[in-house]
Amino acid sequence: MKAPRTSRAFALIGTGILLSTTCSNLVNAYTWPNPQLDELESQRYDRIGFNARTVAGSVKPCDRFDFGVSGGRSNAADWIRTAYHDMATFNAAEGTGGLDASIRLERDRPENVGDGFANTLNVVNVAANRFVSLADELALAAIIAYEECGSAPIDFKGGRVDAMVANTAGVPQPQDTLDSHIANFKRQGFTQEEMIGLVACGHTFGGTQHVSFPDIVPANTDPNNTQGNVPFDTTSSQFDTKVLTEYLAGTTKNPLVVGTNDTTNSDKRIFASDKNATVTKLSDAGTFASTCPTLLARMLNSVPKGVTLTDVISPLPVKPFLMQLLHGNSSAVQLSGQVRFWNMQENPKRKVTLLWADKNGTSCSNCSLVLSHGQNQVSTFTPGNVSALWYSFMPPTAAAPSAAVTLDDTTPMAKVWFEVDEGDGSKPVVQDQGGVGFALQDPRLMISNATCMGFPKTVVIAAAVQKGSNPKRVYIKADDFSEHNGTALSLNAIPVVTTIDIPTPNATNPAPVQGNYEVWAVTLSFSDWANGPFNLAADYADGTTVETPYIARPQYPSCAGAAAVVTTNSTTSGAAPAPTGVAQGNEVAGIEVGRSFVLAGAVTVLSFLMAL
Template identity: 50%
Template sequence: MLSLDWNKLLRCVTVATVLSGVPSAQAYTWPNPLMEELDSQVYDRSDYNARKLPTGMRPSCGSFVFGEATGRANVGDWLRVAYHDMATHNKTDGTGGLDASIRFEESRDENAGDGFFNTIFFISPFANRYFSLADDIALAAVTAVEMCGGPKIAFRGGRVDAQEANAPGVPEPQQTLDEHIASFDRQGFTQEEMIGLVACGHSFGGVQNVAFPTIVPPSNDPNNTSGNAPFDSTFTEFDNKVVTEYLDGTTQNPLVIGPNVTTRSDFRIFNSDNNATMSKFADSSVFMSTCADLLARMINTVPSTVTLTEEVQPLPIKPTAMTLSFAGNGNIQLKGEVRFWNGSSDSDVKLFWKSRDGTTSPDFSVPLTLDTDHVTEPLVPGFPSLKSLWYDLPAISVNATQSISSFWFEVDGKVEDQNGVGYAMQDIVMMSNGSCLLLGDGTNVQLVLKFAIRADVKPSRVYLKADALDSSNAPIVQTTDLPLTTPESTLSGYNVWSATVASPINGWTVAVDVDGKTYETTYIVPGTSFSLSYANPTLCPQ
């Protein structure tokens, strides 16, 4: 019987997907707000609509957000935070893992240094209702590796933020080899995998005197105020120097040659199989492929109660910020833009739609226009020329009694409809023209919401869902009920309502519950698609 290396096969499928723009069997179907957001976080990295994690690697991988002369870099902190968060996992009882509990564990001796606070402080504003802080921590590590010379790491989302600390359990330099082997075994890693994970993790960063004064001495270098002693000579680039310098005897890794023999934990770990594993890693390709697998396993080590999503693949044709809005004159407008993964600038693209009752017509179509200024770079390792192109929708207005139930595309004459499923739209609730901000005295800004609900539905609840961060910097959704009394108007089968609420700072939607189902307006992440977003209303007329 033919034996298949499934890990290798999946890596090949992933590369083929990236190159061709064709989704693999794991690709999601739009609409799926969770997967859409994860797709954007992973693959919209630079230029138009780019997400913010990559800014931690700007202008270079040597950047450090909290000072220019510390001798440190964000990349080391970000990878360390992800491991320390995961390292509380207990494979026997399924507790612990990468769940953002690290924010409750920063004061422990096993989490020495300010890298945990710094990292959470910097990345937490990027979290939202579909991108947990735990996902944020995991992707920060992935982003650091992928943008700074490392391999592509398969990413899954859906991590759940813990609400309390997990049991202690992060390995410490002064522990014995047996203690380290037992600790990694509890986490779910063998001795050989322990060697690999430590080598991969220590491709970045070093040990700072300010956090570990008994391991490394202070520095007199004005450009190294933290007293950072790097693990290798390229501590801001992901490569196998931590291995080759160890093997050839040139290493300055303080956990290998430091004056305190008790804290030479890297030496004990690397040498624990007589350097058999480290010798394999002298081959850069072996090191990179092993790190891709081990780091993916590391970030996917979560509490047993959590189920992660499928691997996040880029949707080849991805509608973004697609909104139906009530125009106030009995018409509905469709607005939005479309990302074409690795698209061609000379493609002929048309959008077609169906009315609410499923009717189609030659008139139900428009050409899309490529905006040459709107280009996104995914920055996928090994494929620097990949780009996503964005097409704008022209003004699309339909009678509200017809509405739009779904749409699809033709690209150079070929139908693109998600294998016959189409791209579905809900028209139960939508924003209406006229939402605006009331500034008041400047300290109590209010949002005047104008929204329309189909007159043939009877919602049991209507409410605002607004993103916020809790006291521990984890994203939460706050809800505010919107009482309905008398509609401002009724037109073309819709009731138009108005409500005034405290203005949300972050993303928000209006939701309605109908017969056990929830329908809501389009969620638009702040800082993206500004020109399309009703989430940025103008000031109310005085």
């Protein structure tokens, strides 16, 4: 990977013990695992701290601006404007346009002047992956901007589909007449009153820049405001009613209200269109706080016909994370990962135990492992300041030889569950998703400890395939993007999945054997497949497909220290098959957050690093 990495949120993804009123009222919105919902939930709620997945750090503080001298500009305002301009092409009657990431193809239009759209795409597009579209990321970015800077929670649904072509133009512009504004918002599905509300909710952030609107805002010689930004209110990076109270008090400096050219005073026309009735009502802080999240959710959920959004994404009270089986040397299978407990407070007396059973539901007296928890394993969700605690069952090390679950590969575990003992004399609470447990991956396919880094710049991907399972095809599913600009990611890019076949062993090139498994392997150069998120898949004659969990950001040991078994089956020329669907030589460009696995040391075990 050659692109700069600063805030990448790559990784697949984690009910709650009766810890508090909030936690006890949570019910599972879905049954884990569900790869798409797991990833959407993680990007929605794993926000700040341990295992942070979102771009929330880019709006900390809320006036942060990463693309030059701020002068009152903020990342948050850019994200909000981008989401609206993307949605504003929506035609509710025809079911066209809407929030579909088409803004990336529409940035040269007069209605989309300014660099805020490019700034936004530069931050959020690298968080997109096979489960979270770029359009979903734009919606999430707007929600995060609002919530991190003062708004109550906004309902988020996933499942948006990225457009392949630009939509029909139709973003309202400052010089438009009031009738035109009313008609445009009606086309988008909003009444006149809702139009006023959306403008107010949007313009609580940001301002107007001379560089983009020279006919509205004069030039500014202030070296701290080289773009000539004039904010909409005096708290332009906070969610509050100032944009309305200052307007009603006659003290506003909003350039779309008191601009010298009345033709472009669009906020003035919109706010006064019902004789200030709506803005007067919304100037009440409680009314504003309750109205905006509803309007904004409707705006963000405006999608083309044929697109079905998920239910509102709610946090799972108990959520496993990075659960992965690794086939090791001889016949050992190891399970490692973590579990997140939502809305849990620290308790030094607490003991969390992992328990498991095989595919027949059979457990045993020693089928358990007490999990570990460190002081840094805490994440927070800003609205309500909700804390989540993380517990780990990491692979064994010399210092902690029993810190992971290790089983013989003839009796793999099928499901796990958790028992939480608060250490206060109360009965331990079992967390098992209402009795179904947390299902693990199909044991017919898993990553092998023979996976390693070769030289020069090659990576060996080794799959452990259960003997006798006879798959028709074993392959890698790797995340990529549709367009690249040299080693950087094109702003027009959307996430795609590319497949890379792992050669089927034959008499000439037989598969090495590890216990009850064969090792199928392929050597890839970084020009064939950059070391980004991937998983393994196998197709069978009965039409079924088995996939391993999503492997986030892999880093590998040297092949000199990995399992030597792989060298008899991998290609050693460094020339791997070209990935399906992309030209050979493409690389995934992205930004890393640091969630990765390492096949480490002489024992070559799977470990997950959570460095932030």
